[in-house]
Amino acid sequence: MAILNVVDVSKIYQSGTRSLTVLDQVNLHIEAGDSLAIVGPSGSGKTTLLGLCAGLDQASTGSVQLNGHRLEKLTEDERAALRSQEIGFIFQNFQLLPTLTALENVMVPLELRKKKHVRQKAIELLEKVGLGDRASHYPTQLSGGEQQRVSIARAFANEPKILFADEPTGNLDTETGEMVEDLIFDLNKASGTTLVLVTHDADLAAKTNRIVHIKGGKIQENQHA
Numbered sequence: 001m002a003i004l005n006v007v008d009v010s011k012i013y014q015s016g017t018r019s020l021t022v023l024d025q026v027n028l029h030i031e032a033g034d035s036l037a038i039v040g041p042s043g044s045g046k047t048t049l050l051g052l053c054a055g056l057d058q059a060s061t062g063s064v065q066l067n068g069h070r071l072e073k074l075t076e077d078e079r080a081a082l083r084s085q086e087i088g089f090i091f092q093n094f095q096l097l098p099t100l101t102a103l104e105n106v107m108v109p110l111e112l113r114k115k116k117h118v119r120q121k122a123i124e125l126l127e128k129v130g131l132g133d134r135a136s137h138y139p140t141q142l143s144g145g146e147q148q149r150v151s152i153a154r155a156f157a158n159e160p161k162i163l164f165a166d167e168p169t170g171n172l173d174t175e176t177g178e179m180v181e182d183l184i185f186d187l188n189k190a191s192g193t194t195l196v197l198v199t200h201d202a203d204l205a206a207k208t209n210r211i212v213h214i215k216g217g218k219i220q221e222n223q224h225a
């Protein structure tokens, strides 16, 4: 079953009188449980495509169907609800809330989803990413790798059907990056969470089932084993 279907999607940014076509009639079909990397030169539209797929932004034309929802038919509030209920998102710069502790950051999506035993669940998630002893630390008191692991615990709290990751290891050293990669791919393999990631890192891209290249607003796919 397709969890994500991108149909004839274009994205045109307007600035003043100039318009920039970043995506030009792109099609992409992703099966539930699959893993896919989006690669391409800087400025080619990778982050734009990921944002459209995750409902963070809207296509200029075309349709994005995510887990049965046509994103362009939803209101902004409905897209926000979908993001907090069915999607996990990991950013290169972590995007933790700076005024909340690690534990509180992980508790936010659990509270939004009106889960019970929120604190206990958040502790378990922090333990899963090896940060049980950092629960009361604020983001500025954590290393980059630790912040990224908190953001992974926060994404896992959604029990997402699909996880989007934008350069998830881009700001991390090799060793920490590998730990983060293991956590993301474990979720894909153990829980069947679909994984869509943007990366510059060929080694990371090679770990996914599918690699899609963006160039000149179009996508091309390399199938590999």
Ligand code: ADP
Pocket: 013, 014, 015, 020, 022, 040, 041, 042, 043, 044, 045, 046, 047, 048, 049
């Ligand atoms: P990548 O992730 O491949 O580096 P992006 O998707 O971030 O590429 O950006 C693609 C192009 O779109 C770039 O030229 C960028 O400057 C432009 N762009 C991205 N976001 C906006 C925006 N909100 N308004 C105008 N132009 C944008």
